[in-house]
Amino acid sequence: MEQEKPGNADHLSAGQRELDNVYHPEHAAWLREVKSFCPDYFSIIEEFGLGNLWQRPMFTAREKELIVFSTLITQGDADKQIRQHVHTGLKRGMRVEEMLECVILLAVYVGVPRTLNAISIIKSELEATR
16 A cells, blocks of 8 residues: 655644654754845755655664764765754754764774864854853
């Protein structure tokens, strides 16, 4: 039996909830500025990314955060997004120890500069929320 797929209105609604309830308010505001400049790009993030991909049931939100957090570290030049996913990762059940263990594992694969940068971002984000 084929599972019923949500429509665009459902994706939009789910994406808006994610942005409002999980994202850091400053990052959500920054993304909404992108919306005023390039609405089509914002809709990819809100409807498809947050409203569709993040709603898929195979992985938990915490597991998805571990995956996304890791890929952002490997990309480099994603400081703002790493900072955001430290915030959303904690809201979705990741522990700081898991983030640090992820960084330690990645050091062998992507190098010290990118992983040291990630440690710095984790530390500063935790200090900012205290």
